[in-house]
Amino acid sequence: MSHSGRADALLADLPRAGRGRLKVFLGAAPGVGKTYAMLQAAHTQLRQGVTVLAGVVETHGRAETQALLNGLPQQPMLRSEYRGVQLDEMDLDGLLAAKPKLVLVDELAHSNAPGSRHAKRWQDVQELLAAGIDVYTTVNVQHLESLNDQVRGITGVQVRETLPDWIVQEAYELLLIDLPPRELLERLREGKVYVPEQARAAIDAFFSQTNLNALRELAMQTAAVYVDDELDKGYRQQGQSAPALRGRLLVGIDGDMHAERLVRHASRVAERRHLPWSLVHVDNGTVRDEQSRLRLQSAQQLAERLGGEVVLLRAGEVAKTLIQHASERRASLLLVGQSRLTWRRRLFGGGLAARLLRDSHGLEINVLDNEQSPAPTVSRSEHTLVWFDYGLALIATVLASALAWGVSSVLALPNISLVFLAAVLLVAVRSSLGPSLACAALSFLAYDFLFIPPNFSLSIQREEDVLTLLFFLLMAALTGKLASRQRRQLQALRDTQQETTELLDLSRKLTAATDRKAVVNAAGQHLSAWKELDVCLLNRNGNGGWDVETGGPLQFSEAERAAADWAWAHDQPAGKGTGTLPMGRWWWWPISAEEGPLALLGVCPKEGQQLSGQRRRLLMALSQPLAQALARARLAQDLEAARLHGETEQLRSALLASVSHDLRTPLTTMRGSIDTLLALGEAIPLADRRELLEGTRDEAERLDRYIQNLLDMTRLGHGALKLARDWVSPADIAGSALNRLRAVLAPLQVQVDVPPQLPLLHVHAALIEQALVNVLENAARFSPPHGHLQLTAGADEAELWFAVSDQGPGIPEEDRARIFDMFYTAARGDRGGQGTGLGLAICQGMVGAHGGRIAVGEGIGGQGTCITLYLPLPEQPGLENEESERED
Template sequence: MTDSGRADALLADLPRAGRGRLKVFLGAAPGVGKTYAMLQAAHTQVRQGLAVLVGVVETHGRAETQALLNGLAQQPLLRSEYRGVQLEEMDLDGLLQACPGLVLVDELAHSNAPGSRHAKRWQDVQELLAAGIDVYTTVNVQHLESLNDQVRGITGVQVRETLPDWIVQEAYELLLIDLPPRELLERLREGKVYVPEQARAAIDAFFTQTNLNALRELAMQTAAVYVDDELDKGYRQLGQAAPALRGRLLVGVDGDIHAERLVRHASRVAERRHLPWSLVHVDNGTVRDEQSRLRLQSAQQLAERLGGEVVLLRAGEVAKTLIQHAAERRASLLLVGQSRPGWRRRLFGGGLAVRLLRDAHGLEINVLDQEPTPEVKPGRGERSWVWFDYGLALLATVLASALAWGVSSVLALPNISLVFLAAVLLVAVRSSPGPSLACAALSFLAYDFLFIPPNFSFSIQREEDVLTLLFFLLMAALTGKLAARQRRQLQALRETQQETTELLDLSRKLTAATDRQAVINAASQHLSAWKELSVCLLNRDSSGNWSTETGGPLQFSETERAAADWAWAHDQSAGMGTGTLPAGRWWWWPLSVDGGPLGLLGVRAREGQTLSGQRRRLLMALSQPLAQALARARLAQDLEAARLHGETEQLRSALLASVSHDLRTPLTSMRGSIDTLLALGEAVPLEDRRELLEGTRDEAERLDRYIQNLLDMTRLGHGALKLARDWVSPADIAGSALNRLRAVLAPLQVQVDVPAQLPLLHVHAALIEQALVNVLENAARFSPPHGQLQLSAGTAAGELWFAVSDQGPGIPEQERSKIFDMFYTAARGDRGGHGTGLGLAICQGMVGAHGGRISVGEGIAGQGTCITFHLPLREQPEPYREESEHEG
């Protein structure tokens, strides 16, 4: 054995992280002492200091069992009323909230009361285990799903409450509680199992010596399989070689009434032989009714519950396909059911089992005999369709006979048969093999009666005409059967093509979606074509409440909301058609990736419609690309947030640098003026004092603008740049910026060209205004006295631009790409000498946070500098569009 195999065996023995351990007390029948043994084991754990809580224990009035409950903490049961009957069930939520170390749960196969979260108690246990809580539980062997048919054959009783075998096989411990049948019957007579009236009825109906011996053997076999698995695991942990290949069991299943029985038998055979197993269905294009499809779907779901693999193959020859698949999977055993008897199978070489035995080499073939079942008569609708097909065969024969009689004077006798062959092909294409063979037989008789001498008689005079008729019948039957088979295969191909087209169409739409809303819109557009279903997509907001992203405003009952909550929390389907909260009308399927669910898909059949198994499987297939698209959209959103965060950090760094660099100038000037006034006092002439005070005031105003800029930046939040976007007119932004700089711009000739009809911007108005103020102030500082300064705006290529042009010294072309770098100062020009306010780096951060950019060019008449903001335009709001169209 390899080291990796030994490591896998050691890891398999360890409990999964955060998951509790399950210990099962298995018995052959009620009364053997399972609950008693479980309570004794619980007291042992209590003495060792473990917190033990009784979830539910059924004492059935047994005094010794009731005595063992003393000293154990019990979770109160939930009480509900159903059809006038008071029912008590285990309080699952209370146990999860209490979160003890160990919970006792009796009768694992119990069916919960209608309206409970889960249909079965074993599903409650799975949720407790998932929460990290250990569970002790009891179960009788007759409740195992794979033994359901055997138990019915032994006892004559159909056990309704069952549970999947894998729950018992995956238990951390399994303890067989055994009691000889004679002692059990004695306890039953003494009233230690049931009250005397019930005990007497139980002995007569179920608790017989023979039944108990048979059930005892089944319990021992189940325990033996568990022990064998543990033994095999132990050898592998020691590093000793295990059988390299044990083979595989394949069970071929059709949609007949024995499908589930065959699956259960396959599960038991695979369990006894320690073989992995698969359910294989070969779709040869046969047209199936709704009952057959439902039986096949139930068998496939049963196989999944019992731990089998479900395989669907499409081919024309069933036996050959099964043998080929067995060779590919290296299967050693193939199990099939006995074919239904029929004259065609007896005539053409037997059924599936006979062909497998004849063609398979080195493969063990097991055939499960059928149980006698009453013949199911077709319903009125099915019977009408059958008679319609056979009526079509008769009509086609009559029309072909009339046509052949009409052309008999022109065509030779051998060519007339082609008319009848065409009728057979027409019937075969339009119906099934039965009517096509009937049409072939009728055409054979009509051809003989009308055209083979002597006419209007079934007698044949010439020997060569006998051979001609036989060949005609053979060719008609073969062509009819081949045409019917092609029709069935075409129908199967159309169904497969429909599924593939659905997947391809949705994938193509999702590929073009760049954000979550686009993904939701694409999915809604695709699923809205299914007129028989109502589909919605839910998501949780930051407060944990449900929000409907598509499907319209929906009102959910408490049951629907609980099912949706459970499906989201446990990443499993819930609601209608499942074992969890099935009372509602919606089926919930989480759209999940590795990080958890990204959305919740809800499906409900409209009035008078049903959610078919094919639609359910298709939805499950479509959910995978939809979940991946949602994950891709979330990743794109995270990348955009990371980019925005990076620009924010760059903006903050530039802000701090500008604070330390640019605020020093006005402070130094103010301090110098104040020191001069304090030192010289009255010695300073009045005019000079006035000039010093005015300079101090100007520098204070300049400092006030700097501080106002800092306050505007700090209001944007902590840790990330949050843009409070709103629709605003570009003319309003320009007017507000010019109003704030009235004193600074007073000595200049300012020209403004900002049309009022420009589209609205969806921006943080204070940020864009501040960036514009910074550039205008920078341009004013370096403009000559009485120079020109232009502010203009317009649109181009889906962008709106603001341009500020001056007549200053300008910026050398080779340095224009560097002026947005922090602390960069040109030797001359706009960045030289006196600083730059908050700096063009901050302006770039403000505009970049909106997805825009800044460019630098020549100023007025080729002199000075022109700095242009480019901001992206979004689709205008509805009222603004209507107003613009009206004005136009």
């Protein structure tokens, strides 16, 4: 055995992180002592210092059980009223709030009162376990879902309250509480189980010794399966080889009334043989009534509850498809129900089981005999549909006979049969196999009566005509069968194509969506085409409520809102058609990724409509690409935020580092000028004093620009200063930057080419202006006296740019890729020897925060430097908005 297999077995024995453990006290029938044993075990835990709380314990008036219960802390029951009856139920929220180490929950299969959060008590237990609370519980074997049919066959009683078998099989510990039937019957007669009147009724109806022995055997078998699993797990934990996989069980079902019984039997067989199992339904295109579709859907849901896999196949031949699927899945056992042998099945090779036995090789075929049951009632509309199809066969035969009679004088006798074959094909294509065979038989009789000598008689004189008629009947039957099969397959292909088209259409729309809003709009547009359903997508808002992102506005009741909250919190479906808060009209399905729910899909059938199983499965399939698209949109948002954070962090670091030089330099100059004025005073000539004061003023203005830049960018880096984007004209940004630098630019010949008709920018205007000011000031400092400086602007489809060109010393081409690094200074480059090389790094941070970029090239006439700021150009606002803004 591999080390990984042993590790998996050891990990499987450990409790899942943060999840409680379940201990089940299993019994064959009420009264064997399950509750008493559970309370005794709880007292043992209490003496060991474990916090124990009794959630719900049914004593049924037994004094010794009540005495044990009185010695334990109890959670008060939650009282509710339903149709005038007071009902006491377990207070799930109270237990979750108290959060004890151990909770006692009696009668695990109990159905909760209508309006409760969960339909079944075992679902409450699952929520307690998920909260990290251990649970002791009791259950009788007749409540296991897979045994429902067997229990009814043994006792004659249909048990209504059931629970999935996997609840018991996944328990951390299972304890079988056994009592011989004779002792249990004695306890019943003594009134220790029920009151005397109920005891006598129970003995007569359920608690016979034969029934108790049978139930006792079922309980022991269930416990044996659990023990076998534990034994197998123990061997694997020791590193020994586990038993080899013994194949897979496939159960093939149809939409008949025995489908659920077959599913339960398959679950028990798979459990006893330790086989994984799958429910397989082959859709051959047969038109089914609503009742048959509901039975099929119910059987599929039952298989999912019992731990089976549900597989839907589409093909024409059911037997061949089942055998092929069994081969692909390496199944060893195929279980089917017995088919009713109609005359058509006898004619074409028997029922499904007979064809499986004939065609399968090395595959075990089990056939479950069907119970005697009343024939299904057929509604008037179905009768009408059937008689219409057979009426179509009769009309087609009459018309074919008339046409053949009309052309009989022109065509030879063998060619006349083609007219009848055409009629058979027409009926087969428009209806089903039965009417097509009826049309073939009627055509056979009409052909014989009208055209085979002697005419107008069913007698045949020539032997070769007998062969002709038989051949005609065979060809008519075969062509009718083939045409009917092709029609069913065509319908199946249409259904498959529709589902595939739905998936491809939604995937194509989601692929083009770049953010969450676009993804939600694409999904809403796609799902709105389903006219029989109301569909919405919800998302949590900051206040813990719900925002309807698409499909709204909608109003939800408190029950529906509670179901949505539960589905989001537990990442499981809830609402209508589920076992959790099913009283509302909406079915909630969480759209989840690895990190949890991303959205909540709500579906509500419109008045007079219903949510079919096919629609439900299609919605579940569509939720996968939707979840991927939402996760992709979230990832893109996170990456954009990370990029912006990186840019602003780099900018903040650069600005903070500039304090060491770019702020100290003007302060030093100002201090020196002031010290000189204070020390020499009137001794300094008036012109020199004025020059010192003007230098101090210029350095103060320079310092003011640096401080403003530092404060804005530092707040941006910490997230305190957001990008307050607004629509602004490029000409306004350029004009404001030039106005701020008019003193610096005064000695130069400045040429400005910024067309007023340029598209608007959606930016933080102050930051872009500051970036442009930095570039202009940098160019002015390195331009020769009375040199030329150009500021130009332009735009293409995607970007708008500002270009600043000078006649300075320029930047070597090999240094242009490095000038945006912090603290880099070229000898003849951007800042020469006068700075720390932070100017362009700061500008790059400003522009980069808007998703833009900076490029460096040659200046005027190939001399100097040209620095170009590129900014993304968004879609322009509407003309109506512009006009309204101008009017304002």
